[in-house]
Amino acid sequence: MLLHLQGLLTADERAHIRAVLDAADAPWRDGRLSAGSQAALVKHNEQLAHDSPQAAELRAMVLTALQREPLFFSAALPRKIFNPLFNRYRPQAPAYGRHIDGAVLHSQADGQWVRSDLSCTVFLSDPDEYDGGELTIHDTYGVQRVKLPAGDAVLYPGTSLHEVTPVTRGTRLASFLWIESMVRHDEQRRLLFELDMNLLQLRQQLGETAQTTALTGVYHNLLRMWAST
Structure with missing residues (x-):
């Protein structure tokens, strides 16, 4: 990316x-x-x-x-x-x-x-x-x-x-x-970045919804899976 x-x-x-x-x-x-x-x-x-x-x-x-x-x-x-x-x-x-x-x-x-x-x-x-x-x-x-x-x-x-x-x-x-x-592989970083940017746009358009909350959980669970600290 x-x-x-x-x-x-x-x-x-x-x-x-x-x-x-x-x-x-x-x-x-x-x-x-x-x-x-x-x-x-x-x-x-x-x-x-x-x-x-x-x-x-x-x-x-x-x-x-x-x-x-x-x-x-x-x-x-x-x-x-x-x-x-x-x-x-x-x-x-x-x-x-x-x-x-x-x-x-x-x-x-x-x-x-x-x-x-x-x-x-x-x-x-x-x-x-x-x-x-x-x-x-x-x-x-x-x-x-x-x-x-x-x-x-x-x-x-x-x-x-x-x-x-x-x-x-x-x-x-x-x-x-x-x-x-924290995330070593470029493809994983790109997916996390795209998810984060789209979540930001959804919140700006719709506010906080059950769907944005669920997708935020997906983001953090992927980050937890892939990250090293």
């Missing part, structure tokens, strides 16, 4: 994050320093130093935004979140070729091991600020090319082959992170 989260960040949050990332003293590093041997062959971008005070501040802002977004919780059912990181693409460091993210990741920020059930990219530059730079996701649902407004995010399966196409003008800034879900 691929999901577009609109307006994840507020205008004030976007402005503050951009000010930090655009500052002359922002500690950008070669993105290959954090890549494995295979990924380093196709990774040509820059990454904000994860141990910097700037990264710590911005991580907290992104996590706060995710935690207040009910659509994110419904779709991801998060058990753990790998600390958000920040990257930059520009003509000098333009692309990240096709790759699949590691299955289990170790966070240097909090020491957690996180299984990458889902990937998430939060866009921090508007589409007209750069040419190229599409997040291109190859999966069973086909090829999706994603280039969203600043402050929006996309959530997609961590098993997906994906890439960032070369940036030929301007600068593409983003935050990226991974989620270990």
Whole structure:
């Protein structure tokens, strides 16, 4: 399942994050320093130093935004979140070729091991600020090319082959992170998400009825069956 989260960040949050990332003293590093041997062959971008005070501040802002977004919780059912990181693409460091993210990741920020059930990219530059730079996701649902407004995010399966196409003008800034879900399998998460969204619509149309109460029980019994905490 691929999901577009609109307006994840507020205008004030976007402005503050951009000010930090655009500052002359922002500690950008070669993105290959954090890549494995295979990924380093196709990774040509820059990454904000994860141990910097700037990264710590911005991580907290992104996590706060995710935690207040009910659509994110419904779709991801998060058990753990790998600390958000920040990257930059520009003509000098333009692309990240096709790759699949590691299955289990170790966070240097909090020491957690996180299984990458889902990937998430939060866009921090508007589409007209750069040419190229599409997040291109190859999966069973086909090829999706994603280039969203600043402050929006996309959530997609961590098993997906994906890439960032070369940036030929301007600068593409983003935050990226991974989620270990309480429900490990994408198909089960998708069914739970669809049930949750349809229940929400039924309640808005009909109010609380015997049927919505019964279907809510179905949702929670499926979650109880599939979830690990």
